[in-house]
């Protein structure tokens with residue numbers, strides 16, 4: 001049974017979907033004004049593992065993700081410039097070209113990380129009428145008001161505004177001081193913008209739409225309320241994002257959606273912790289960010305980064321360093337190497353009895369228990385490594401038969417449907433190499449050891465190695 005940590009209750013809960021085997025999953029997506037950094041991508045990997053774990057447990061997942069292509073200001077609150085318009089000016093491109101380019105780059109990144117593309121990837125600008133409709137409803141309910149600069153949500157009129165964050169409103173007021181200066185007509189410093197009018201700094205805002213309150217553009221949070229309700233209904237099962245979304249973005253989404261429709265927005269809220277770089281928070285605005293392209297330039301397989309992410313629990317901070325990535329890359333290669341050994345071994349014809357069946361069943365059970373315990377990927381990975389070590393020990397003592405080697409490989413590949421490490425793509429042994437290995441065996445049988453050794457060395461220079469096992473020699477990629 002799947003257990004997940006619900007930020008709302010601050011407890012691990014048994015996952016019980018709202019509608020049988022169908023699961024509605026909403027994940028806040030990127031603001032497409034720049035490349036995603038590896039800290040953002042860590043959150044998307046966590047969400048991907050969640051989706052895969054749900055599917056493994058027999059659920060059908062409808063996953064929705066927004067892309068923010070308008071209205072996200074340089075501060076997560078309501079101050080500063082529109083990030084996309086700022087970037088467009090810098091790159092001397094149109095805002096539309098900027099969002100198109102970075103959306104495509106985001107899709108490339110998630111493909112590199114073997115993250116399943118959400119069924120519905122919805123740009124904010126494609127749901128402006130739905131967003132306006134929710135704001136109108138909020139007006140009717142007395143939860144919104146207008147100033148000469150913007151339309152705001154009145155947090156004092158909404159009960160439980162701080163239910164998710166558990167942050168005292170007084171703290172929020174301090175954080176929001178800058179905004180009071182930006183709009184002195186705001187009633188409460190914690191009120192947040194639903195719609196910006198084309199006045200002051202935004203007089204020349206390029207992306208603009210008509211609305212009952214004047215031409216303008218939406219605030220950052222309203223798109224998620226509109227998109228989730230449109231595609232998943234309300235309430236839906238699970239809403240996810242990074243921990244930095246709890247205090248502002250998700251708190252505001254709840255206020256908008258629950259204020260408008262008088263029912264919960266989502267049953268479970270899950271949040272991924274930060275990735276730190278040299279113990280500091282990574283951020284586009286700070287300028288210390290690393291992208292997938294940077295990892296590739298340094299010669300790393302993006303899946304080695306995925307492996308690194310899986311070695312830490314999603315609710316723990318992960319400190320990224322090039323050394324930790326290097327260790328993860330070695331461990332990932334080692335894992336594939338061991339699986340290649342298993343694959344080669346499964347093709348040998350052994351007749352020995354095997355003690356391995358029980359070990360395989362135990363490892364699979366441990367893996368499932370770890371994943372179903374709030375996605376404990378480090379423990380799940382550990383159970384695979386433990387099994388591979390045990391099997392290697394048995395193999396050395398000639399206590400592993402080929403049939404069970406094949407079974408272990410099959411089971412591990414099934415478990416990889418959750419890890420997403422693409423383990424099934426093990427390197428193939430070319431026919432030429434296999435023939436060379438056969439020739440070497442013949443030479444050895446004829447006691448022509450010098451020639452056999454020379455051939456072995458030649459095989460090694462071609463990127464393969466031969467491992468002699470009690471059941472016969474095995475060729476594996478290096």
Ligand SMILES: [Zn+2]
Pocket residue numbers: 027028029224249253
């Ligand atoms: Zn969102």
